[in-house]
Amino acid sequence: MADETEGELEVEGFHLGYTLGSGQVFRWGRDVDGWWKGIAYGTAFHLKQAGSRIRYHASAAQVSTYSGAMETEAFLRWYLRLDEPPKVVVPRGDTHLRKARDLLKEMRFVRQEPAECVPSYVLSVQARMALTKQRLNFLARILGERLDFKGECYYTFPTPEALGDLSEVFLRRHRFGWRSPWVVQSARFMEERLASLADAGLEEWRAIVDTLRTVRRSGLGLKVAKCIDLFSLERLNAVPVDTWVKKFCSEWYDLEGSDKKLCEWAEARGGRWAGYMNEYLFIYYREVMSTTLSDRIITFCESEEASPELPMEDRAG
DNA sequence: TCCCAGGACCCCC
């Protein structure tokens, strides 16, 4: 087993809770002890922020990524984009965006693994985030590699090869619904393309996903593809248009139209930071307009509650 | 019971 390691990071203008709780990543959660716990790039982490410092514990001293191997601390700075603050400019008079940005400007998009991001957002289609988390954790438990860390049991995210070995029938039996064939097909496609590459870096991953987007029944429509672009392919200008985005476009901007039209409008308006601009509004709109919603991000981060779904189990359990 | 969730896909014009 790799060496466990721990340490402390100095951060500035960064909010760990908003970053890991924004809804981007499905396999992180805040435990009852106040620590954010999750697994990324095959490594388990415990993170806790106090002011300008983040304490960390990691299951390994080195992490392997599509951008090379990194020491734990360098990895976390890269993964969390600690030194890459977004610079969203609020157009004059846009009070909603101003409020949203002021609240959320310390959030970051993390550099999610493409091989995890693709199945994650294929599974997210017309399903609440909590349900998507359950399904992803289920897949990790049955197909991932078990990793014991600090008295808890984590499972790495399944490889495309492992997901590709599943069948549509199996997933339907486990109540994955209409997403079942898409998960299997997209995984098989990734597996095949990866097999022909010695090493897949960012450019290779972009090419794989861009092609997968054109494949029939891949599960990658406009919205899912934009999520993958934004969350794992460094395309920070991408704007995923979902049901919430459509609502605030209509209610706050008096904009109606197809998803594609709204997407083009938002990407043009936000420029290189359109992804952050949209995410600010997404989170803020859900916060203020949906008071019955149980998974409001800002409310949760300001509370002391534990996440309803965590990516690990007690080792005894 | 009805409505909705980080929609995709197929058919049809």
Next chain:
DNA sequence: GGGGGTCATGGG
């Protein structure tokens, strides 16, 4: 190339 129906599942 855009509009409408259909696809399953769980929760409020």
